[in-house]
Amino acid sequence: MALPGIYYCFPEGKHKALTLSYDDGRRADERLVGMFNRYGIRGTFHLNSGLLGQEDRIGAEEVAALYRGHEVSVHTVTHPTMARCPMEQIVAEILDDRKNLERLLKVPVRGMSYPNGSYSKEIVDLLPHLGIEYARTVRTHGGFGLPEDWLRWEATCHHKDRLIERAESFVSLHKKQYLYLMYVWGHSYEFDLDNNWELMERFCELTGGRDDIWYATNIEIVDYMKACQWLKFSASREFVHNPGAASVWLSVDGRVVEVPGGRQVELG
Structure with a gap:
């Protein structure tokens, strides 16, 4: 019996995902979030809680309502x-930002972007101990691949590029033999x-509301790809068990198969 050929898919069997990431929490985020919402696009907003x-920055009392449906991150x-900076300062800057944002949002905050794009190997190694599961740099690669290192996450491009x-x-x-991710970053101001707000309007018109794209926040992409890696396949690839809570989608010889959380599914 021929063994099935299996590919991981994004939710609902899609092979393209789009995410955007904007820093600093400036007042212009109001206009940007409104635009994203009109086109069904979702993103991550990295905030400095002490500022x-x-x-012209968003007020603390506005954060939960403004960014509803998106992700707020460190x-x-x-x-x-x-x-x-000394490591003691770095620990406080990251951990206190998490705590402050979590008080406002009532959800765990698990990602970040590096302010001024500044980091070191020692900082990267520290992040998992502070509950940070991804960190976006200011470096870009111009392509549509998934990152090899979630803690040194390079975007596709800045919106000016x-x-x-x-x-x-x-x-x-x-x-469809590939998983594609377009990741755009910048500052709304x-x-x-x-x-040039018309630039983002044109981008949203081009990419929004499409059936073949998964619109996700940064952390949703991280969580989903980890869920894919948690799947437990039989040696024959005839069945798979999903030990997590969320569904994962596979392409099995070209057929889209949902593997619900906590379930075992026959693939042969």
């Missing part, structure tokens, strides 16, 4: 260049400074 309510309390060209390439991808 909330200052100058950006440290005061936005230091961490590679220049050939955004529409890359979006057109992304939506045209069709080879840049659209005000550059007077």
